[in-house]
Amino acid sequence: MRLTSKGQVTIPIEVREEFGLQPGDEIEFVLDERGLHIVKSTTQPSRGRRIAESLLGRGDVEMTTDEIMALTRGE
Secondary structure, eight states: OOOOTTSOOOOOHHHHHHHTOOTTOOEEEEEETTEEEEEEOSSSOOHHHHHHHHHTTOOOOOOOHHHHHHHHTTO
């Protein structure tokens, strides 16, 4: 594999399947006496969850969810 100029590398499909890595999974880089390891993160919430949690309680529209959904559906 080759590291791109953006610091990206493709994890081969066989490795992703063996270790259960899915698109959107969080991974961590671990450096120890044996070298650098990439591991699936088990300690941090996903990026999507962090974004959703940061938005909780920040809305300022006094509409119900059903009213908002009706607007988005053009009802």
